[in-house]
Amino acid sequence: MLLGTGGYLPETILTNAQLTETIDTTDEWIVERTGIRERRIAAPHETASSMAEIAAREALEAAGLAPNAVDLIIVGTATPDRIFPSTACLLQQRLDIRHCAAFDVQAACSGFIFALSIADQYIRSGNAKHVLVVGSELNSRLVDWSDRSTCILFGDGAGAAVLGAAREPGIFSTHINSDGQYKDLLYVSNPTNSRGEINESPYIKMQGNEVFKIAVNTLEHIVDETLDANGFVQSDIDWLVPHQANIRIIAATARKLKMPMEQVVVTLERQGNTSAASIPLALNEAIRDGRIRRGQILLMEAFGAGFAWGSALIRY
Numbered sequence: 001m002l003l004g005t006g007g008y009l010p011e012t013i014l015t016n017a018q019l020t021e022t023i024d025t026t027d028e029w030i031v032e033r034t035g036i037r038e039r040r041i042a043a044p045h046e047t048a049s050s051m052a053e054i055a056a057r058e059a060l061e062a063a064g065l066a067p068n069a070v071d072l073i074i075v076g077t078a079t080p081d082r083i084f085p086s087t088a089c090l091l092q093q094r095l096d097i098r099h100c101a102a103f104d105v106q107a108a109c110s111g112f113i114f115a116l117s118i119a120d121q122y123i124r125s126g127n128a129k130h131v132l133v134v135g136s137e138l139n140s141r142l143v144d145w146s147d148r149s150t151c152i153l154f155g156d157g158a159g160a161a162v163l164g165a166a167r168e169p170g171i172f173s174t175h176i177n178s179d180g181q182y183k184d185l186l187y188v189s190n191p192t193n194s195r196g197e198i199n200e201s202p203y204i205k206m207q208g209n210e211v212f213k214i215a216v217n218t219l220e221h222i223v224d225e226t227l228d229a230n231g232f233v234q235s236d237i238d239w240l241v242p243h244q245a246n247i248r249i250i251a252a253t254a255r256k257l258k259m260p261m262e263q264v265v266v267t268l269e270r271q272g273n274t275s276a277a278s279i280p281l282a283l284n285e286a287i288r289d290g291r292i293r294r295g296q297i298l299l300m301e302a303f304g305a306g307f308a309w310g311s312a313l314i315r316y
């Protein structure tokens, strides 16, 4: 079950109005096409592991657990501090946790759902008792700030959840999937090639329109698949906690579930797309402000580069 959550957002706010000073765009266009009004930008000294540490400590406190009670750490990130060791290992060192496995999951915006799915398998099999699952992203360093079709979308942040074994499972099921044939619609090249030369553009490249259409279709399918797998109907869901990429994608999924937007946790207006961090950040916010209550049923879903997508149905 989900024992506790935490989140961290960097202090600096970058508004749409500020973006209009450097690129050819307007606040109206960004709000209408994406729903985003502002995003957070990490300070130069911050890294995926430093943000993850703050979110993780908050989640552990909410769970009432000391760091050393954790026996598995999984971090979803596409913006690791180092190529290796993993950001999860760096987080383990920051939390001074000894003797547990720690590794990253690279599934872009679906990283948290993929990490949650792995955590669930470990707990179900009895191989882990307490798992720390984190999404942490420094998208501002992957964005080409002169590309108006991508730089308006992304933000930085970290979210964390602590899962624990329980008699009644909190996670009913997780569903993850990938299709590498779409590798060129949304990607970031490795900053160096195999000989250590610098690639000319290590920034996010995206065919937004294509990504948008496939995301909407795919998410509609995975929502059905998740409900069917558990014998649930749409009205059983109390909250949709979606990946925060575009309000129009979120609204399409809510329509499919016949859910009013009041039952959807939306944070992208103030945070933009924080990739693997967006679901745990949204979850944390709605739990802490009292919207999500114990016993309620939550559907989480994500879609991102790969393409890689997934969902989780849980009782909080």
Ligand code: COA
Pocket: 024, 025, 026, 029, 030, 033, 034, 109, 148, 149, 150, 152, 206, 207, 208, 209, 210, 211, 212, 215, 245, 246, 249, 273, 303, 304, 305
């Ligand atoms: N300000 C103003 N105009 C912009 C703009 C901006 N920031 N960005 C693009 N445009 C222009 C384009 O140049 C294009 O102009 P043209 O018709 O003269 O060529 C026009 O707006 C339409 O572009 P298009 O890309 O078709 O817009 P869109 O409605 O698809 O919205 C996105 C663009 C990126 C907001 C949208 O496609 C999207 O959100 N896609 C999914 C992204 C996503 O989810 N990515 C992450 C997955 S995790």
